[in-house]
Amino acid sequence: MTSLLSAADGRARCAWVGTDAEYARYHDEEWGVPLHGDRALFEKMSLEGFQAGLSWITILRKRPRFREVFAGFDPVSVADFDDDDVERLMADAGIIRNRAKILATISNARLVTEMSGGELDELMWSFAPAPGIRPRSLDGVPAVTDESTAMSKALRKRGFRFVGATTMYALMQSTGMVDDHVEGCWRALPAPA
DSSP: OOOEEEOTTSOEEEGGGTTOHHHHHHHHHTTTSOOOOHHHHHHHHHHHHHHTTSOHHHHHHHHHHHHHHTGGGOHHHHHTOOHHHHHHHHTOTTSOOOHHHHHHHHHHHHHHHTSOTTHHHHHHHTTOOOOOOOOSSGGGSOSOOHHHHHHHHHHHHTTOOSOOHHHHHHHHHHTTSSOOOOTTOTTOOOOOO
16 A cells, blocks of 8 residues: 655655645645644544535535535523424535534534533544654554543543544544654654654
């Protein structure tokens, strides 16, 4: 499996980016960059939940519409969604129209609003592992870790849905809790001294 691709701009990137310009932008500007804040993490949790069973690029392309119809992923606003909102969302071709995922997002928002400010951020980041050895290839990047499994269990215990261990590992990668840019990628940070 090829782990790196060289792009026209001369940069080597993790091969999962492929040739899609939006994926390259996401890889370069967002993936693996530390992200904090309850609203921002609620958005990532929601989008990763919608991604389950689909490709991330599908979600990435639909993200502007998701943000629009889910009130910018403001947990307080989403927590107030009712049956009419569910039907409105089910009719919107600009998002993933999966009733279970929509209902989970609303339910998860309600759980976030029951937490104190910063509590979701603190809880999720408490599972971030210490920096490890950079993967040499994509084959060395796990789909699940002990930490993502523990995060999933802690969130499920609180009632969150669509937060499985694989989904939570993807969230950990996208929010910079782990840095899985492969060796040789221009975004790979130097190992801690």
